[in-house]
Amino acid sequence: MESVKPILEFKKTCVSYTKQTIAVKYVSAAIERNTITAIMGPSGCGKSTLLRAVNLMHNLYQNIRVDGEILLNGENILSMEPIDVRRRVGMVFQRPAPFPTMSIYDNVLSGFVLNGIKLSIAEKDATVERCLRSVALWDEVKDVLNKKGTFLSGGQQQRLCIARALAMKPDVLLMDEPTSALDPIATKHIEELLVKLQEEVTILIVTHNMGQAMRISSKAMFMYLGELVEYGDTDTMFSNPSDGRTKAYLTGKMG
Amino acid sequence: MNDKLYRIILFVVALIVPIVCGGVVYALVTDAYDAFEHFGFFKFLTSSEWSYTEGSERYGALPFITGTLMTTLLALIFCIPFSLPVALFVGEYFRGTKIAAVLSTVIDLLAGIPSIIYGLWGFYTLRPIIMALNISSQGSGVLTASLVLAIMIVPYAASLSAEFIKMVPNDLKEGAYSLGATRAEIIGKIIFPVAGSGIFSSYVLAIGRALGETMTVTMLIGNTNNIPESITSTGNSMASIIANQFGEADDLRLSSLIAIGLILFLITVFINLIGKIMIKRARIV
Numbered sequence: 001m002e003s004v005k006p007i008l009e010f011k012k013t014c015v016s017y018t019k020q021t022i023a024v025k026y027v028s029a030a031i032e033r034n035t036i037t038a039i040m041g042p043s044g045c046g047k048s049t050l051l052r053a054v055n056l057m058h059n060l061y062q063n064i065r066v067d068g069e070i071l072l073n074g075e076n077i078l079s080m081e082p083i084d085v086r087r088r089v090g091m092v093f094q095r096p097a098p099f100p101t102m103s104i105y106d107n108v109l110s111g112f113v114l115n116g117i118k119l120s121i122a123e124k125d126a127t128v129e130r131c132l133r134s135v136a137l138w139d140e141v142k143d144v145l146n147k148k149g150t151f152l153s154g155g156q157q158q159r160l161c162i163a164r165a166l167a168m169k170p171d172v173l174l175m176d177e178p179t180s181a182l183d184p185i186a187t188k189h190i191e192e193l194l195v196k197l198q199e200e201v202t203i204l205i206v207t208h209n210m211g212q213a214m215r216i217s218s219k220a221m222f223m224y225l226g227e228l229v230e231y232g233d234t235d236t237m238f239s240n241p242s243d244g245r246t247k248a249y250l251t252g253k254m255g
Numbered sequence: 256m257n258d259k260l261y262r263i264i265l266f267v268v269a270l271i272v273p274i275v276c277g278g279v280v281y282a283l284v285t286d287a288y289d290a291f292e293h294f295g296f297f298k299f300l301t302s303s304e305w306s307y308t309e310g311s312e313r314y315g316a317l318p319f320i321t322g323t324l325m326t327t328l329l330a331l332i333f334c335i336p337f338s339l340p341v342a343l344f345v346g347e348y349f350r351g352t353k354i355a356a357v358l359s360t361v362i363d364l365l366a367g368i369p370s371i372i373y374g375l376w377g378f379y380t381l382r383p384i385i386m387a388l389n390i391s392s393q394g395s396g397v398l399t400a401s402l403v404l405a406i407m408i409v410p411y412a413a414s415l416s417a418e419f420i421k422m423v424p425n426d427l428k429e430g431a432y433s434l435g436a437t438r439a440e441i442i443g444k445i446i447f448p449v450a451g452s453g454i455f456s457s458y459v460l461a462i463g464r465a466l467g468e469t470m471t472v473t474m475l476i477g478n479t480n481n482i483p484e485s486i487t488s489t490g491n492s493m494a495s496i497i498a499n500q501f502g503e504a505d506d507l508r509l510s511s512l513i514a515i516g517l518i519l520f521l522i523t524v525f526i527n528l529i530g531k532i533m534i535k536r537a538r539i540v
């Protein structure tokens with residue numbers, strides 16, 4: 001059988017804020033399609049920085065350099081137009097931030113609105129329902145679609161932000177600690193949702209919560225001081241880490 | 256004991272300000288009363304006559320209300336295309352850079368230039384240009400006054416708008432970028448809607464500034480007591496008619512001038528109040 005091509009591949013990816021401070025050092029890893037990959041590591045290890053390199057978020061800020069290669073379906077992201085990359089790579093942030101001037105309905109469609117893509121009313125309705133159903137929010141909000149997105153609870157807002165990213169039908173969804181601002185019940189909802197969502201989209205999730213990584217991810221990366229220390233099956237990493245630093249972190253001896 | 260004394264002193268001092276303010280309003284109302292009683296309040300507002308021939312004195316505020324509203328509105332229109340880009344430059348595009356700091360300092364300095372200097376510049380630099388361009392023969396008029404007024408209110412509109420543009424949370428901007436939006440799309444569809452009421456309120460406060468501006472307008476508007484027929488005509492604003500005539504006026508004319516002052520005061524208070532209320536409401540979540 002032909003081996004499955006990775007959807008996303010880091011090749012000696014480096015990110016530096018200044019010439020002296022290199023936040024991500026020579027990371028190489030191939031991400032398989034329709035998986036959830038957890039990126040773990042102590043604060044400041046470069047995991048968010050690595051994640052934000054994938055949708056060229058670093059281009060927004062001066063002085064940040066990204067070197068090496070990041071391949072999306074074999075194409076180097078770093079030489080593509082940021083706008084094209086970002087339409088194919090969605091992102092969900094730490095704090096839920098629906099657009100406060102838009103209704104729930106318009107928030108789901110905000111990717112189209114922002115990009116000036118016109119949809120017919122039937123297409124709009126279908127997209128809104130499809131995306132809100134995929135994030136299990138449809139039943140809760142179908143009667144209040146015209147209310148502002150900020151009217152929802154934190155967990156609902158975060159699901160709305162996931163729906164907004166899914167509406168663009170991305171290949172990859174980046175999640176930067178998406179549940180760290182949420183209570184345990186809302187967190188559980190999101191986790192269950194992500195497990196289902198991996199059928200539609202490949203998920204890369206940064207998390208501080210080791211339990212969460214164990215519950216939802218099939219692959220895991222452990223980063224330390226900007227280096228990718230270990231990358232492999234989540235189960236193996238938790239039961240039998242190959243590097244001492246991974247073991248120290250996972251057993252709480254290093255944080 | 257000491258604490259009590261301290262409180263009493265504070266209380267008395269704090270009371271002086273509203274008392275003085277109330278005194279000003281009281282003086283305005285009592286001194287304007289003659290004019291309102293003689294002509295009737297609405298008649299005074301809507302009459303466009305201003306004649307001080309003895310025996311047949313007739314005074315109406317309409318030409319000056321019109322003059323004030325015209326100069327203010329025009330100044331606002333001329334001010335927007337300059338203040339809005341400056342606000343975006345300082346608050347978004349070059350936010351936090353040296354060049355933005357320099358620009359906002361220069362803009363703030365504009366607010367500190369005495370209005371007599373603006374008046375002189377308008378009279379000796381802008382007026383000849385208006386004449387040379389054949390826009391109007393005498394150079395003075397509503398248009399000339401409005402142009403200089405626009406420059407004067409740019410700092411107020413720009414620096415306050417920039418603050419509201421800066422307040423738009425980075426979360427929202429990054430969220431929009433992550434969906435593939437360009438900077439222009441983010442400005443149009445995220446920043447303006449989110450900061451919109453704040454930006455609007457900064458223009459309301461700028462209007463408040465323009466309404467009462469006296470020196471510059473007096474020097475440039477041409478000082479004729481008629482309703483301006485077009486934007487190039489001469490006229491008088493409420494503030495400029497008072498500045499022009501208060502020294503030589505007495506009795507009914509003085510009362511009429513004070514009545515105009517009272518109306519100007521009420522309009523300005525109203526506009527500033529709206530602006531302040533809107534700014535409070537514009538706090539971004």
